[in-house]
Amino acid sequence: MSTDLSQFRQTYIAECFELLADMEARLMELDVGAAGSEALNAIFRCAHSIKGGAGAFGLQEIGSLTHVMEALLDSLRDGRVAPSRASVDMLLKARDIVLQMVEAARDGVKVPENLGADIKAALQSAADGTPNASPSTLSLEDKPTPPQVTSEVHAPQSWRIGFTPYQTLFMTGNEPILILRELARLGQTVVTAFTGQVPTLSTLDPTRCYLSWIIILSTDKPESAIREVFEFVTDHCDLRLVNITLQTSGPVSEKLPEKKMDALPALPIVSCAPAAAPVTTAASPPAEDPVHAVPHVTSIRVDLEKVDRLVNMVGELVITEAMLHALMRDFTMDKLSGLLGGLSELSQHTRELQEAVMSVRMQPVHSVFARMPRLVRDLAAQLNKDIRLVMVGEATEVDKTVIEQLSDPLTHMIRNACDHGIETPAVRLEKGKSAQGTINLSAAHRGGRIVIEIRDDGAGIDRARVLAKARSKGLVATDAQPAEDEIDAMIFLPGFSTAEQVTNVSGRGVGMDVVKRNIAAMGGHVRISNTPGQGACMTVSLPLTLAILDGMIVRVGKELYIVPIANILETLRPTRADVRRLEQRGDVINVRGEFIPLVYLGQVFSVPNTHQDPAASLVILVESNQQRAGLVVDELVGQQQVVIKSLEANADPVRGVSGATILGDGRVSLILEISDLTLMRASTTAHAWAA
Amino acid sequence: MGLAKKILAVDDSKTMREMVAFTLKGAGYEVSEAEDGQAALAVAGAQRFDAVITDLNMPNLNGYGLIRALRANPAYRFTPILMLTTEGDPSKKEEGKAAGATGWIVKPFDPVKLIEVVQKVCPNKAGGV
Structure with missing residues (x-):
């Protein structure tokens, strides 16, 4: 079998020219102020593809330079480094040098020893902080390790390998039998399968792995070679590797007289322990699939308990709904109390369901x-x-x-x-x-x-x-x-x-x-x-969540607004004497000796017919970013959990407003952004009351 | 043995793709190529492959997305999917594993090593070599 890849060298070099041209065009187009991740990704991919092939053709200098380019692009992409004219210039310069290197490779000329060394250093320091970008860990330097399996020879050792796949092993496309076969290639194996966890046929799920194995392996290969066999499944199994050579005075076959090593075929499974006789040394398979809480873009793992609760809740809701239907079918006024009871139950269940649904999205930190x-x-x-x-x-x-x-x-x-x-x-x-x-x-x-x-x-x-x-x-x-x-x-x-x-x-x-x-x-x-x-x-x-907010509904004129409860410190009904006017700075309120600026919501949002006199209205003391303000409103309507609807999908961002929600009666109410309001206070002053 | 095992090689770099294909064809596999995740999905939908080897960083649909999409397809739920990674970067490997990859091959790869890894998850001769 030919493994000579040199015939691809020409293709690679041609591709490099294309990629470099593409990279240059994209770099020139890059808008420094608003470099989108898509543009950076495209540039990154160019560098990445060039680097990918460089190693295969022994073009280390191209590989290491594109590697640091990648490091900088990665930092830019992640926002760890802000894109600047200088960084784009640097990338362009590096691109030119890569081009030089590719041309040299095409012509079979050697490039000067330290070509690009300075730009490499500059790129590296620009990308600074990317831990995998330090020169000592350049991935190109970890060349593909020659398979040690065949090169190192040790005195034969005996190993006891406990291999207990998690039930989810198959989901990764791994196959235990292939692993066992590969082990058999390292030396002589005695394999015992444990079938105690296999359920009855009717409940057996063929997509799960119920078996576990203990393998006695006699091999002259090092431990690393054995571990390498399990490389892809280490996250999906319990693996116990014990060197038992030292514990036995002779070869393993003496310890297992009834199972003559040399008489055993290299087939993986030679004996199956009866289901009823689990061997104590066998690591018992985990009762539940281990839940690895790897943050995942599109899916989350949810406790079965939470799901059960949800199902339960929906059941209750359906029952309540059926009950209400039955009541309404032949409703007479004497059944009113029953109806009201049913409605209150409905609202309770709805609330509980909401909590349960939200808890599904909750994950431990x-x-x-x-x-x-x-x-x-x-x-x-x-x-x-x-x-x-x-x-x-x-x-x-x-x-x-x-x-x-x-x-x-x-x-x-x-x-x-x-x-x-x-x-x-x-x-x-x-x-x-x-x-x-x-x-x-x-x-x-x-x-x-x-x-x-x-x-x-x-x-x-x-x-x-x-x-x-x-x-x-x-x-x-x-x-x-x-x-x-x-x-x-x-x-x-x-x-x-x-x-x-x-x-x-x-x-x-x-x-x-x-x-x-x-x-x-x-x-x-x-x-x-x-x-x-x-x-x-x-x-x-x-x-705790970004989707639902505990809000206080307040009335200003005829408008209702939502103030996030999290921002509210207290509510006051001030006297005239508590409110002072500072020249140029607007009104402040004296709260136990501390002067806090007032924000007249009616004025900020231009609501007609609002109270301009704080003494005749209410002041809600709010805090955000350690800034406090007193919001002047007409009335507190009540507290409610509201679902946040984004405004920005339909309108431009509005200062002082973070979103909107729909109230029980169908009205739209704006949710106030307190951090904006505390900053807007300087421009607001009441005119009416002092006049 | 019956028909050769079919492998889908996905990489936006033509060189890389051809090198993978060349190497594996030499080892007796039948290899198809796709230039990004989206193209790969189309090809994988039209015929069954015994294994998929994919790059991670690609336009349109990247390797993670491809792996997830393939895993969501019942036909590829248990198919070996190897990812090609340039870095020994553990986070990329982890992300790939989380997406459902079977294993990985570090680029630049040694042809012998590539065949070894593919043999490991998708042997084309009974009992391996």
Whole structure:
């Protein structure tokens, strides 16, 4: 069989020219301000295809250059690095050099040794922070490993292999019999199958794997060769590999006298243990399919219990509906109380059903948390620090959409804690701390929200340095004397980065401002509490779901608006004396000595016939992003869970409004965006009452 | 043995596709090619394949989408699907596995290794080599 691929070299080179031309055109067209992921993807694919073939034809220099191009494109695509003129220029330049290399390859000329070395370094630093892009881990350097199976010869060893596939093994297209056959190729095998889990024929599901095996293998191949046989199924089985050579004085066949090794054919299954006699050494197959909570784009795994509850609920609903129908068929007024009872039951069931349906989308934060130990471990190694990660509340559930969007901000904050927070062991010991730093990551439900805390016992935030930095960057007036917590909050300012040097780990030009923005986009907020020298704590608070909101219905004139309950602090009926007018700044209300700006909703939304006098109306004290405001409304109508309908599908974004909902009577009501309103207050002032 | 095992090779790079096809044909497989996920779905719908080898990063429908779509088709529920990955990047591998891939082949591949891996999940001779 010929395995000479050189005949494809010409095709490859021709393809490279096409791809490079395509890449150039796309790079030129790329709109830096609004680089869509589709455009970047297309460019990425060009680089990717070139790299893919480069290795096969021994064109390492092309491979390694396209690899760093990919790294930068990947960062751009993920938004880790903002696209800029400079990065596009760099990519173009790199493309030209790749072209040179391809031309050289076509003409059979050797390229200069360090051609493209500088651009490679520049690309690398631009893509900085992509952990797999450091030169030492260039994938091209891990050449296809020559199959060790045939090359290494060891003294024969005996292994006991317990192979218990999960019932879902077949779903991946893997086939145990092929695995057993492959094992048989490594040496001599004695295979015992366990059939105890096979159900009766009527309940047997042929798509599931009910068998498990114990294989005694005598081979001169290394353990890695055995593991390689199971490479594709390690996630889908319990695999126990025990070297039993050392435990026996002679060859395995002596230990199993009734099963002569050499007499055994290489067929996989030689004996089946009777179903009634399970062998104790056999790892019993898991009772339930193990649920791997891998975040998945299109599907979620749901606890059977939750589904059962749903089915139950629907059953109840159907019964109630039938009952109401029966009542209505020959309704007389004396049955009114029965009707009302039925209706109230209906509404209760509907509410319960809604909760049950929402809970289906709820997933434990475990899936996001689970990635963090590895992250911390790798970072600690990279930074020469000793860091322990303690996680609490991984079972806390939150809506799937929130989970998906939580990963990036969380990763960033953990990176920050490792990089900027925890000190090196030497520094820690000097400060009288234990050499090992600790990061606590916890999740909990609090007041209808999920609160995630990232607390470290590191150096905390150096306020003097933060302030100096903010001043030097012009983020704060040079003469301003901000309060301590204001200084701490400066790390969230766009364009702020405390790292003296942009480090490989957390500095990448995007910082906490992006974290804050991402969290705010989910309707959450992030706070920092800082004890210099002792550590810092980031507290992220998020709504449990993005689809339903607990709202307070308020009336302004004839209009009804929804104020998210999560934003409401309290409701006041102020006296005239509580309200003051500040020149140029609008009206404020005195709440226990604190002056809070007033927002006249009627005025903001131009609603006719509203009260302009706060003393004659109600003030709802709201808070968002640590900004407070008093909303002046006419009346509180009531509290209700509302389903959020997006406005932006039909209209442009409206300032002060986050969405809309449909009320019980069919009216559309707007949901207020408190963070907008607290900022709009400056422009609103009542005119009527003071006049 | 009966007819040769049929394999569908999916990659947007013509070179890569042809190299896979060439290598596997040399090992006695029958190979069809498709240039992206969407084309692959069309081909896979028209005839049955014994195994699919797909690149991950492709236009129209990428490898993950293709794997998921194939798994949703009863005809391909248990068919071996191998993904071709350039990086040893574990997250890509994980995503592919989550989508339902049987296994993976790291690019640039060694022809011998490719045949070995394909033999592993879709042997074309009884009992393997």
